[in-house]
Amino acid sequence: MMIRRKAIRLSGSAAIAVSLTLAPSSLGFSIALTFAANAVGDGSLSPLESQTSQKLSIPPDSPRWNLEGQAKAVEYQGRKCLFLDGGAATLKDFEIRDGVIDVDVATPATRGFFGIQFRIANDVNGEWVYLREHKSGLPDAMQYTPVLNTGLNWQIYNGPGFTGAVDIPKDVWFRLRLEIAGAQAKFYVKDMDKPALVMNDLKSGIQRGQVALAVLTGATYFSNFEIRTTPDAAWERHLPPMPAGTLTKWNISPSYDALQRNLGVRSRHRKARTSNGRRWRRSRLVSWSFTAIARLRIRGSRFKATFPSAWSLSRESKCYMREPASIPTATR
Numbered sequence: 001m002m003i004r005r006k007a008i009r010l011s012g013s014a015a016i017a018v019s020l021t022l023a024p025s026s027l028g029f030s031i032a033l034t035f036a037a038n039a040v041g042d043g044s045l046s047p048l049e050s051q052t053s054q055k056l057s058i059p060p061d062s063p064r065w066n067l068e069g070q071a072k073a074v075e076y077q078g079r080k081c082l083f084l085d086g087g088a089a090t091l092k093d094f095e096i097r098d099g100v101i102d103v104d105v106a107t108p109a110t111r112g113f114f115g116i117q118f119r120i121a122n123d124v125n126g127e128w129v130y131l132r133e134h135k136s137g138l139p140d141a142m143q144y145t146p147v148l149n150t151g152l153n154w155q156i157y158n159g160p161g162f163t164g165a166v167d168i169p170k171d172v173w174f175r176l177r178l179e180i181a182g183a184q185a186k187f188y189v190k191d192m193d194k195p196a197l198v199m200n201d202l203k204s205g206i207q208r209g210q211v212a213l214a215v216l217t218g219a220t221y222f223s224n225f226e227i228r229t230t231p232d233a234a235w236e237r238h239l240p241p242m243p244a245g246t247l248t249k250w251n252i253s254p255s256y257d258a259l260q261r262n263l264g265v266r267s268r269h270r271k272a273r274t275s276n277g278r279r280w281r282r283s284r285l286v287s288w289s290f291t292a293i294a295r296l297r298i299r300g301s302r303f304k305a306t307f308p309s310a311w312s313l314s315r316e317s318k319c320y321m322r323e324p325a326s327i328p329t330a331t332r
Contacts, residue, residue, distance in 0.1 A: 055228040058091065066090040076221045077106060077173065084114070084215035084222075091227070097208045098230045101178040104223040108171040109133050112218015116178050117147070118185075119202075119209035124150045127204055129178065129187050129197065133218055136168040142187065142196060146203035157203060164197045166190075173223065182233035201238040 058064050060073040060082040069087030073080065082089050101116055115130025126147045135141040140163040145154040154162075166189045177188035179195075183202050186195035213222055242248065 055226060056094070057224075057226045060223075060225075064092050064094075066092050074221075079104075079173075079221075079223045081221045081223045082213065082225075083219070084213060085219050086215065086217055088117075088212050088214040090120070090210055090212040094227075095208050095210055096180065096227070096229060098181050098232050100180075100228050100230060101176075101211065102224065102226045103176050103213070104173045105176055105220060106171060106173045106223075107133060107168075107218060107220035109218030109220060110170075112220060113216040114218065114220045115142075115214060116176070117212040117214050118178065118180060119204065119206045120147075120212060121206045121209035125204050125206050126209055127185070127199075127202055127206070128152070128214065129185070129199070130214070131166070131168055131189070133168050133170070136170075137165060139163060139165050141166045141168060142189065144185075144187070144197060144199050148204060153203075161198065161200045166196045175224075181230070182235045183237050184233075207235065 060080050065082070067082075067087065067089050070083075070085040071087035071089050072083055074083045075081070076083070096118065101118070103116070105114065107114065111132075111134040113130050113132055115128060117126055117128045120126035124147075127144070128147055129142065129144045131142050132140070140158070142164050143154050143158070144162050145152050145157055147153075169190070174190045175188070175192060177192055179186045179188075185199040185202060187197040187199070188194075189196040211227060213225075
């Protein structure tokens with residue numbers, strides 16, 4: 001099932017790098033959530049109060065939740081909770097830069113994707129860390145991905161700082177905690193003393209935004225939701241070293257309908273650099289020798305092709321490309 005939130009599209013999308021095309025994938029799971037006893041009345045705080053309060057405990061039936069898809073307040077294992085199954089619950093009138101998010105979760109599902117979206121901005125960008133029941137104990141049981149123009153990018157962001165192994169309990173309550181500080185975050189699963197995943201460099205670049213609980217598929221429940229802000233930490237990116245000889249600057253073409261154009265004809269996309277007033281955009285590699293084109297392009301309903309071409313000289317390699325790459329990248 002594909003769930004679409006206005007803030008962030010919850011379907012898997014192709015993560016595109018220069019000269020790299022990866023197939024899209026759909027993720028899903030259902031989650032039920034339980035929230036803490038109402039420590040702030042019915043949770044209906046004003047936007048000003050929501051920003052200045054040290055700590056908020058939001059009950060599952062609070063009007064502060066914007067529920068989308070299969071999402072509702074229910075009872076599960078004796079707790080009042082939020083249930084999500086291909087849905088999301090976004091906290092209204094609240095934005096966070098740095099802070100701590102705590103929530104209990106239980107899921108009877110054998111397969112699913114559930115977690116916390118944070119710093120959701122401009123309706124299309126943010127960060128997402130989530131668990132996958134069917135991968136319990138495996139190296140990719142939990143994943144972090146930046147969300148760029150609605151696209152998930154887990155295909156190219158993986159390994160240390162992005163994925164990790166953890167045992168995911170089935171059908172019992174356990175605690176999740178997310179600590180956000182500057183350009184870093186820590187994700188705790190069950191053990192609140194040792195982080196299960198350390199996100200050493202958050203990739204979206206967004207410094208403030210909304211918070212949501214999100215599930216692609218697989219019934220899951222959350223309870224005792226609490227969120228508190230903390231003083232802003234210094235914003236320090238931890239980028240990996242760039243390999244010598246890397247071409248770091250690129251021209252990126254406009255997006256074209258891949259099903260309507262002859263993508264193998266170079267002369268067409270050479271002319272497209274200035275045709276119809278649609279200009280190529282410059283992009284700079286910042287890490288890992290690739291550019292995530294999703295940063296520059298919003299997903300559409302059809303396959304789109306984008307052409308990269310280098311415009312910078314590599315001093316180490318003493319070579320450069322004047323023409324667009326012969327193999328286009330594609331998004332959907």
